[in-house]
Amino acid sequence: MTNTMVKVTVFLLVVLGIYLWIGYSITELTGGERTASAAVDVSPEGGEAIYWGKGRCFTCHSVGGQGSAVRGPNHGQFGEKFPLPMGARAAERAKERAEKTGEEFTAVDYIVESLSDPGAYVVKGYKNEMAVVYAPPISLNLNEIKAVVAYMMSLGGDLDMAAIDTEPGELTAGFYGKIAAAAAAGGGDPVAGQLVFEDNCLDCHVVAGEGGEGGEIGPDLSATAKKGLKFIAESILQPGKKITKGFETFVLVDKEGRKVVGLKSRDEGGEVDITKANGEVVTVAKAEIKEITQDSTQSLMPDDLSEAMTVKDYQDVLSFMMLQKGQ
């Protein structure tokens, strides 16, 4: 049996040796060992470290012959498709962008816009599928994003660190503001989220003193962020699950069998006011009421918002809501 065990052990060691050799060869082929990302300066070197490390840009992009990803455009000079490296290419793209928008775009503006709002001007032949780099799990902070911009500009472009960092132009400053706001909210795009909110929610809800034009039939959301992401998410998708006190739905049936569903907005002097979802107030004398019941499972808020909104709208609204922390 000893002989057998020796044979089997040698066999196992040979197999493990091959396993280690494969791991070693692949690691050598793909750039060697990595280390943890240290804090970086706003510089091309810092941006390069972010690009090939924490930022995970290399998952989708390559720089010339460096890297192997092809999901996103190559940022270096590469074949006929990319005759210019990113810095020089950004200047060309900025001109096209200026023509389309009528605004003055610099190369830095273009790159910052691509990071802030990747869907704004997608390179032909590619999909708008870039991750939000300032949201989890990538979660780059503003300085790290500036460093990446510097790295991109250093690839054949006119590198102007002031335009990137200390003295950004108006457009870039605007994008930085958006990135900072979104990052503070933990992801999503709160700017787009406010647009969605204004178009869909402001009739019934109030935020920072604005809204509620359709009657105050939804709670004031000015400090809703304090309730946490989970609560907000559930309130949007399943509004009936946890109804804020004072906004429960009542079902009133009068003696003639007519039914009114809405908030009980007044109950005094022998009368009850029911505010319907569309803001209409129906006043019913108590003597005319056959029964009035509270439906704790139903909310006046539409429960099909998940169908009406895209996933992006939903995430954007969430990030906007997470900014509502009250005064």
Next chain:
Amino acid sequence: MARREKIVKQLASRVGKPGLALLAGLAVLLLTSQAFALEANEYRQVLGLDSRRVVWFLAQMHLFFGAFVLGVPLFAVIIEIVGWRNGDERFDKLAYEFTSLLSVAYATTAALGGLLAFALFTLYPTFMGYMAGVFKDVFFIYALLFFGETFALYLYYYGWNWLKGTNPYNSTVIWVCRALGVLVLLFGIAFTIGAVGPEMRTDTRWFIILLYILPTGIGFLLIKDRKSSHIFIGIMLNVVGTAIMQAANSWAGFMMSPAGVDAEGVVTGSTWQAFENVLATPVAIHRMLGNLAFGGLVAGSYAAVKFIGAKTAEDKAHYDWMGYIANFVAISALIPLPFAGYYLGREVYSTSAVMGNNMMGGDFSWTFIIQAMLVGSLFILSNYYLWSGMTRIPGAERYYKLIKYILFALIVSFAIWLTPHNLPLTSGEVGRMGGSQYHPMLKFLGLMPAKNAVVNLIILSTFFSFLLYRRGNKVDVASIRGQGQLPRIIIPLAGLAAIAMVGQYAITMLNMDPAELDLPADRAEYMRTLGWMLVFDGAVIALAVVMALFDKGKWGQWLILAVTAFNVTIFLGVYGFVVMEKASPVLRNVAVAQFLQLLACLISVTAIDIFLFRGAKEIGTLNWGRMSVRSQYALLLLTFVITMNMGLMGFIRSGLRGDWHIFGVMRDTSEWGFTPSNFTMTQQVGGAVLLFMAGCAFMFWLGGLTANKKDDD
């Protein structure tokens, strides 16, 4: 645009009164230091070692032994039941022999678990404090389940001979057990339709039904004497073991797809929500099948070592047979494993596209190439072992000529599976390929439709090898019509199950609204094509069932196999590229259609096969022990490969979180917060495999001592 700009300014002023600088500062502070965690992470070291590698190694060792402790009882109970139903004492002895290995493995697993827990709590105190806060209830349930596992295991092992009798209990006991069984099954029905139990994901509900409620109910119904009571204890041992695994999986799943907490880590939901996070059950399903395959193969390696060292023909015959049974159980679990992996991968993508992209196209793309090599090796080696086994079967030489074709199909499939979509290239190489980073022809083989097609062909080929093995020593098929009522019940039932499987998905595909996948209405044709193909497949199965009942079972089998091979590999393999181009989201439906047709084929063909060769005239008896030593090394290699693969997959699963302890919630701010290289992975996993195998050798040696002592007694 103007409205957007106005909003940007409004938001900036609303969030931070002192201005944008403070807001940016807040973002920097949030993202670079605490990063959504509740407090700053604290990290410690022991003996100056890399804490992550310490925890990784201990976790890996704990998981290997844990998989052994969970996998071997699964394997043991299955073969004990087979022996009990067939009245074959050899199976019973085999089950006992393996169970005897468990007590040492169980103690080692528990010791390693304790060591791992100490390491985690001392080296990663903040992280573990947070996890303990979220999962405090589950932690206690987990600990209590260990008592259940311990009692069940020792009762199962030490009670083996005590509970051997087949004298029936008195009728009251039997009826009480049956009543309990019926009650459990009724509860299961209520649970299935959602009448009882909390709201939960469909996969979690079915996991609980199939792995807890159904076995418990059936276990109670089986009890009629001491032996069946022993089997019931074995079933409960597995139920409790599975629950332990599921609890631990919920923590691993939570770290990848946190639920029940907000982005700052504050618990906003229930413990159940955290427990039942998106990835918990997909990981559990994958691990369950993996454990069964692993248990079978570790048992197989035991048999292989014993075979290589055996001195007598009798010993060789015994260990050859043992290796065959172990390999058979392992292959049965291996076949559905790629689909469980596919499901898990899909859920990873659903959780986070960034995580999914990192898995298949980022840090782990090369790791997946190593994984493909290992999984491909598993299938090729399993087939090789089956083919070697045919040398012990008189009459099997009739089928030798087919082996080269199966091997060809396996090698080609394996090569396609290994082909990456693209590789790092020099500019010269790019120039030679016309400026593209993709090879003009091979690029197609690196895409999902090609890989789905070949993985199905690999499984179908392995199944075909198994069918050849089964009919090796049979003169001809038996008459199904002459076998009474049983085949008339079982074959149509299996056929119905298979038809229901493809039929329900056919209905889904025929009625699916393209808008559900964000596709325009005119893309409905791609779903309808799948639907009608599944209808056709169901019709073919129905026809084959009828043919089998009229003694044309062999032709029925050929019909199903041929249609499945064509539909799954050729038609859908090519059609997948069309779908990818025209209606990319439908590609996942193509994969499901492939999987369901394959599964329906396996079920229906196996059901027919059982009765085709039931009592069929044999050419000669099997020459157990007439196996090459090479085949035993193949069996050993299978165990090494699956163990290395388990370690590798664990690296991918855990590494997908990147530099997050809890994805998107708690960042890893330690000096080890980066994805290690594949070389580091092979070092860690290789070291753990070596130590685990040494542990196994020790357990086998101890088991041998016990067996020798009993023989002496």
